[in-house]
Structure formats: structure tokens, C-alpha cells
Amino acid sequence: DAGVTQSPTHLIKTRGQQVTLRCSPKSGHDTVSWYQQALGQGPQFIFQYYEEEERQRGNFPDRFSGHQFPNYSSELNVNALLLGDSALYLCASSFKGTGGRETQYFGPGTRLLVL
Amino acid sequence: AQKVTQAQTEISVVEKEDVTLDCVYETRDTTYYLFWYKQPPSGELVFLIRRNSFDEQNEISGRYSWNFQKSTSSFNFTITASQVVDSAVYFCALSDRIGESGAGSYQLTFGKGTKLSVIP
Numbered sequence: 747d748a749g750v751t752q753s754p755t756h757l758i759k760t761r762g763q764q765v766t767l768r769c770s771p772k773s774g775h776d777t778v779s780w781y782q783q784a785l786g787q788g789p790q791f792i793f794q795y796y797e798e799e800e801r802q803r804g805n806f807p808d809r810f811s812g813h814q815f816p817n818y819s820s821e822l823n824v825n826a827l828l829l830g831d832s833a834l835y836l837c838a839s840s841f842k843g844t845g846g847r848e849t850q851y852f853g854p855g856t857r858l859l860v861l
Numbered sequence: 862a863q864k865v866t867q868a869q870t871e872i873s874v875v876e877k878e879d880v881t882l883d884c885v886y887e888t889r890d891t892t893y894y895l896f897w898y899k900q901p902p903s904g905e906l907v908f909l910i911r912r913n914s915f916d917e918q919n920e921i922s923g924r925y926s927w928n929f930q931k932s933t934s935s936f937n938f939t940i941t942a943s944q945v946v947d948s949a950v951y952f953c954a955l956s957d958r959i960g961e962s963g964a965g966s967y968q969l970t971f972g973k974g975t976k977l978s979v980i981p
Contacts, residue, residue: 779969788865788952788971789906802968834904838969849896850969852906 748773750839750853758859759827767822767856771839777801778820779850780812781836789836795820796842824858832860863888865955867972874943875980882938882975884953890914893957894967895929895936900950900974912936943979950974 751770759765771778777796781789791804795814814820818839824831834855840848864887874880886895897909910920912929920927924941940947952974956967 781969786973788954788973789969791968791970794968804968836904836906838906848967849908849911851908852898854903854905857904 750837750851752835752837752853752856754856755854756857756859758861760861761827761829763827763860764823764825765827765858767824767835767837767858768819769822769837769839769853770819771837772851775839775841775851776818777840777842777848778814778818779838779840780820780822781838782806782831783834783836783855785833792822827860829860832858834858863955863957863968863970865953865970865972867953867975869975870973871976871978873978873980876945877942879939879941880943880977882940882951882953882977884936884938884972886934886936886953886955888955888957890957893955896954896956896969897927897936897938898952898954898971900952902949906952909938940977943977945979945981948977948979950976 750772753768779794780792783789792806792810793803794801798814809825811823834857836855837853838850840850866885893914895912898906899909900906910927917929926939928937952971954969954971956969958967
């Protein structure tokens with residue numbers, strides 16, 4: 747049973763560029779959440795997708811956008827990259843079920859470096 | 862506002878020692894969930910345990926045990942007879958409802974983590 751997968755594993759971009767990160771959820775999961783983890787910090791919630799719609803959003807600017815596909819996989823897009831966007835980006839999947847009290851399972855992350 | 866505090870930034874212990882990682886949380890919700898995750902150097906967050914706010918029973922799983930005390934808003938994690946493989950960053954997280962959103966989504970709020978080093 748495959749867990750959460752993310753691609754690419756590492757990425758180097760320059761300021762002002764745009765980046766797309768990809769995530770495939772764990773089998774049986776229908777919800778994908780994205781987190782940004784700066785060095786030495788805990789993960790910060792970016793947004794969550796369920797039924798192909800953004801359901802919740804953390805305190806991140808509109809430069810951060812996403813998408814969920816019918817097969818539940820998801821993309822995170824970041825436009826106009828800033829040096830401060832350098833971080834580990836984590837994807838987590840869960841099963842919405844009833845009540846939304848789901849446990850989130852995380853992928854290995856994508857390390858983004860902005861120069 | 863939700864908040865998770867892990868006051869211990871780094872801890873070093875010698876192998877076979879017991880170690881306790883502290884976690885204190887703040888929430889206005891009466892229904893919430895608490896989690897511990899382990900993050901080895903590879904970066905992937907590994908789920909360890911989930912506890913809901915109505916269940917204050919302590920839990921033991923092998924060398925791991927968790928002490929949930931609602932009265933002090935704490936959810937501490939103890940590793941007994943630590944091993945080198947336990948070396949990692951450990952995160953405590955709180956999941957509570959942030960407004961109403963369709964199927965009732967909960968948002969995870971993480972602490973800053975405690976880096977545990979187990980020395981052979």
C-alpha cells in the first residue's frame with residue numbers, strides 16, 4: 747500500500763520564478779493538505795483540498811495556489827518566488843469521512859531553494 | 862487562537878535512558894485532537910499517536926507512552942530505554958475546528974518541535 751508521494755524531491759529556483767509541486771495521496775484518502783516548514787520550525791498550514799475545492803486556507807498570500815484533481819492528487823503552485831519561500835513543502839493526505847477528525851499522513855516533502 | 866508550545870528545543874540523552882518530551886497547548890474548542898509526529902533526518906513526518914479531548918487515558922505502545930492531562934493542557938511523550946534510532950525531531954500538534962467549512966475541516970497546528978539526540 748503506497749503512502750503519500752511527492753515530486754520532485756528537491757528543486758532550485760531563482761527569485762521571481764514560478765514553481766509547481768505535486769502530491770499523490772495515500773490509497774483510500776480523498777483530502778490533501780499542504781504545509782510549509784522553514785528550517786528549525788514546525789510545519790505551517792497552507793491550505794487543504796477536498797472534492798477538488800480549497801476548503802481551508804492558512805495565513806499565506808495569494809501567490810500560493812493549488813489544485814486537486816479527480817483522482818485526489820494535488821498540486822501546489824507558488825508564483826513570484828521570494829527568498830523566504832525556501833523551505834520544505836509537505837503534503838499530507840487524509841480521509842474526510844464524517845466530521846473531519848481525520849489523521850493526516852505526510853509525504854517525504856519537497857525541498858525548495860530559492861536563490 | 863490555537864497554540865502549541867514545546868519548550869524543549871533540544872534534548873540529549875545517553876542510550877537506554879528514559880526521556881520525556883513536553884507539550885502544552887491552547888484552544889477554545891471543547892472537542893479537539895492531539896498528535897505526536899516524528900521527523901527523522903529524511904524529512905518525512907511519521908504519525909505516532911492521536912488522542913481526542915474526551916479520552917484522558919494514558920497510552921502505552923512498546924517503549925512509547927503518552928500522558929494527557931486536560932487540567933494542565935499538556936500532552937507529554939515519554940520514551941523508555943531510548944535507542945539511537947529514536948534520534949529525530951518530535952512534533953506535537955493540535956487539531957481543532959477553525960470556523961465552519963463544508964464537512965467540518967480541522968486544521969493542524971504544530972509546535973516548533975524538540976530535537977532528540979540519543980548518544981550511544
